[in-house]
Amino acid sequence: MRVDLFGCRDFQVPFLYVVVNNATLQAARGAFVTLNCNTKSSKQRHHTIIYEWRKDGVKLADESSSPLKITYSNATDNNKYHCVSLSSSSRDIQCTAVYQCSASLVAVAGLPEIKDLGNSIVTVILKKPGQVTGVSKSMVTARTALVKWTNYSPGEDEAPTTSITLRYQSSTSPYHLAILPGSPSSKELTNLKPFSKYNVTVMASSVLGDGLWSIAVTFETLTAKPSTAPSNIASQSLNGVSYKISWDPLTREKSNGVVLAYEVKYTRGSLSSSARRYQNATDTMVTLQGLTLCSTYHVLVRAYTSAGAGPFSPTLKIVTTGRSSTPAVPRDVRAGTPSKRSVTLSWKKPLFYGDIVQMYTVICEGSKSYYPGFKHINSVKTVALSLEITDLYPDTKYKFVVVATTHCGDGDNSSMLIIRTAIDAPPAPENPGGPQQIERGGSSVNLTIWPASQDNGPISYYQILVHRVQDWNDTVSDWKDFGSNFYISAQIPASDVKTKMMFLLGDGENKGGYKNKELSNGQKYKIYSRALTELTSK
Secondary structure, eight states, X not given: OOOOOOOOOOOOOOOEEEEEOOEEEOSSTTOEEEEEEEEEEOSSOOOOOXXXXXXXXXXXXXXXXXXXXXXXXXXXXXXXXXXXXXXTTOOEEEEEEEEEEEEEEOOSTTSOOEEEEEEEEEEEEEEOOOOOOOOEEESOOSSOEEEEOOOOOOOTTBOOEEEEEEEEEETTSOOEEEEEESOOSEEEEOSOXXXXXXXXXXXXXXXXXXXXXXXOEEEEOOOOOOSSOOEEEEEXXXXXXXXXXXXXXXXXXXXXXXXXXXXXXXXESSTTOSOEEEEEESSSEEEEOSOOTTOEEEEEEEEEETTEEOOOOOOEEEEOOXXXXXXXXXXXXXXXXXXXXXXXXXXXXXXXXXXXXXXEEEEEEEEETTEEEEEEEEEEEESSSEEEEOSOOTTOEEEEEEEEEETTEEEEEOOOEEEEOOOOOOOOXXXXXXXXXXXXXXXXXXXEEOOOOOTTSOEEEEEEEEEEESSTTOOOSOSSOOOTTEEEEEEEEGGGOSSOEEEEETOOOEETTEEOOOOOTTOEEEEEEEEEETTOOO
């Protein structure tokens, strides 16, 4: 191998290296760190090194020297850093920023300048808010409470408080959050549940995150009136006039306190009726007694706490009815001795519902076997257990029943009672002209005999009575003792007198055991007719 050596001198290529240190900045007012931009370059004679500082790629004005001083002021400039939470259980927030130092020099004239750069990471540890203290409650009512706490003051390593959050929860409902902007120190909680236990915690928040929850404070809201009415109102008939009313108890969530009593309001007839009745109960059942049969009742129930009464329940309608197998029937109907035109009846009140009978009605129906066209129907009302029935007809078969009337209406008829009134003298025959007056010559005269009504008994005979008078104004004063101027001229079977009968007075014949005497010429006579029943002779 051939090597040719020529004369030469040493030559070093120009170079420049930049080295920048990392630093940790303490989060305390006035604390600082210095970043040094260290350079190493070739030994050739060169010009002055030019420095330039950038933060996260942005040039820092007036920073052209090798060292850079970074001072901590407060946590409000955290947006100039990249911050991350170290862990969910820690308050620490690690914030970093990248500082870049760039150095340049011209080592050889006519050649491009030499540049190099180095990065430095500056770390500062900030903190999320700490625990709020001094939490207390006051002015607790049934639905509100005032919660206070010590005003939270952030430390130097914390960002300003941006909001306060209250978390409150009862034992029977999900929790609620109240987020308050800024840094207040009290909050009135509203729309709380009465008679409920609550626990409340408070937390401060900043731009760095949420702080720690405070120690819980507990309280119990006061009692209020029940917010709802008892439900499932039901009734059960006990005997037609007594009903058991039951309902479901109010739960704690709806009662708003300890239920001291239930009030049952019941009204007969319409709800607007002024005749309201009330009954209280400490249980969930009450018995309504003494109700009126066949009536409509409206029943409502409400609950009471120490704060007052809650709303009434929806209306429960009850229609009181008696047992169909035991209607209100009067018992033991009896009669005293009947007279000709009256009789006294008595009875006992019904075995069932006898105390609520409003009226008794006595119904009678009279008939006569010998008088097919006769019928007497009547009814009389009374509130007593006996009654004298008047205006009856003699010698009449009467059927009596007694009916009891309650609020349900008329009950069944009592057992039938049959009596017969005493017979009486019949009424006078229906003589249109009254007594016939005779004053004429001759021994006889034709008369018209009219029938009498059989209202007082069956008529057996008709008698013709002749009264010799001096003056037409003479009358008969005693029909039992006629006197010498009065005689019976005939007794005619009733069967001979239908609608009317012609009779020859004074023919001298025997007429039913009586002599039909001839009339005297010129004598004044008043002629009478009368009917006879079976038991009377007059």
